[in-house]
Every structure is written in C-alpha cells, then in structure tokens.
Amino acid sequence: MSIILRAPATGSAPELLLRPWQDDDRDELLAAYRDPVLRHWTRIPVTTPAQARDWLSQAQRAWQDGSRLSFAVREPDADGGDRLVANVVLKRxxxxxxxxxxxxxxxxxxxxxxxxxxxxxxxxxxxxxxxxPGGLTRLDLLHQIDNPASCRVAEKARFRFVEVLPAHPPFPRDGHRHVRLAEPAG
Structure with a gap:
C-alpha cells in the first residue's frame, strides 16, 4: 500500500508521516502495548509476538477490504530514521x-x-x-467520559462535542461523541 499522509511540521514539532502498518512494525507495536495506560483504553491485547502478528495481519486485511484503515504514525528520530508515535484509524x-x-x-x-x-x-x-465525493459528510470520534485527554485531542483535530452516550458493552462507562463535518466545497 503506497498511501502516505503527512501532518505538517509546526514551529515546535516535526512533520508526521502516516502510513499503513507493515509487518516490520511488530517490535514497535509490542513496545507501545507494554504501556498499561494504552492497554487500559484499548480492547485488543497485544502482549506477545503472536498477538502482534495477528494485530498487523488484521490491520492489513481490513485495508484490503476497505473496512478499517489503520495508519502507523511515525516521527523522525535523532538517527535519521523514524519511530512509531501513534496509531490512527478510519473505521466503518x-x-x-x-x-x-x-x-x-x-x-x-x-x-x-x-x-x-x-x-x-x-x-x-x-x-x-x-x-x-461518495457521500462522507461526518466523522465521529468516540471516547469514554473518564478520558479527558481524548476531549483535548478531539478539539485540536476540529471535532466538536455533541453528546454524552450511555455505556454500551464492551465500554463500561458513558462516553462522549465528538463530530467533525466535511467543509463545504468552495
């Protein structure tokens, strides 16, 4: 997959590259999931090399069928390469x-x-x-109510808060729905 997205550099931060996940991201994926905070907010455990392979395989299959488009977010490192800093995904x-x-x-x-x-x-x-052009006019960003950092992310990404959603399995707490609408053509 040759899709590469870019988040432009700012006065204090380098450009970010967003690209589909690759098999050689396995070790960095495992390292990211060692973080208990990340594991708290995600539903699929990635604690073994086999789970990481499965996660990456699922991400690649979802790209092929177009149902879930996951990007590894990478930032330049001091050695002239880049490192994994985040994951973003377009679902449904x-x-x-x-x-x-x-x-x-x-x-x-x-x-x-x-x-x-x-x-x-x-x-x-x-x-x-x-x-x-095919009809997408709205994006939702959902998170549990007890995750204020996600409210800040939504605001920075131009999503506005619209409602509190009741808890719904597998999510044990109420949540927030933030929405970003497509900008009018013009």
Whole structure:
C-alpha cells in the first residue's frame, strides 16, 4: 500500500508521516502495548509476538477490504530514521455511507506533545477528500467520559462535542461523541 499522509511540521514539532502498518512494525507495536495506560483504553491485547502478528495481519486485511484503515504514525528520530508515535484509524467507512468513525492511540513517550491531534486532523482531511465525493459528510470520534485527554485531542483535530452516550458493552462507562463535518466545497 503506497498511501502516505503527512501532518505538517509546526514551529515546535516535526512533520508526521502516516502510513499503513507493515509487518516490520511488530517490535514497535509490542513496545507501545507494554504501556498499561494504552492497554487500559484499548480492547485488543497485544502482549506477545503472536498477538502482534495477528494485530498487523488484521490491520492489513481490513485495508484490503476497505473496512478499517489503520495508519502507523511515525516521527523522525535523532538517527535519521523514524519511530512509531501513534496509531490512527478510519473505521466503518463504506461507499455511499455519510458517516464513519475515527480512532487513535498514542505511544507513551509521545503523549502530551500534540501528536494525536495532528494525526487525527490529517487523517480526517484525507478521509473527507477521498470519500466525500461518495457521500462522507461526518466523522465521529468516540471516547469514554473518564478520558479527558481524548476531549483535548478531539478539539485540536476540529471535532466538536455533541453528546454524552450511555455505556454500551464492551465500554463500561458513558462516553462522549465528538463530530467533525466535511467543509463545504468552495
């Protein structure tokens, strides 16, 4: 898959590259999931090499069928390469469907630096450009009510808070729904 998205550099942060997950991301994926905070907010455990392989295989299959488009978010490192800092995903995108959902997580060393908001914003702009002509007009960002950091990410990515949602398995607490609408053509 050759899709590469970019979140532009800011005055204090380098450009971010968003690309589909690859098999050689396994070790960095495992390292990210060692973080108990990340594991608390995600539903699928990734604690063994086999689970990481399965996670990556599922992500690649979902790209092939177009149902769930996950991107590894990468930032330049001091050695001239890059490192994994986050994951962003476009869920429930179907041709002609007016809405889809955006999700994300941020690796522990990258939190608090605005990476998630920038990556979600880049993904959202791409989603509207790619799927808007087919009918995509709204993106939802959902999170549990006890996750105020996700409210900040939503705001930075131009999603507005619209409602509290009641708890619904597998989510044990009420949640927030934030919405970003496609910008009018013009």
């Amino acid at each position: 995108v179907l041709p002609g469907r007016p809405d889809a959902e955006v999700g994300y997580w941020t690796a522990a060393p990258a939190r608090g630096r605005g990476i998630a908001g920038r990556a979600v914003d880049a993904l959202s702009g791409w989603a509207f450009a790619r799927y808007g």
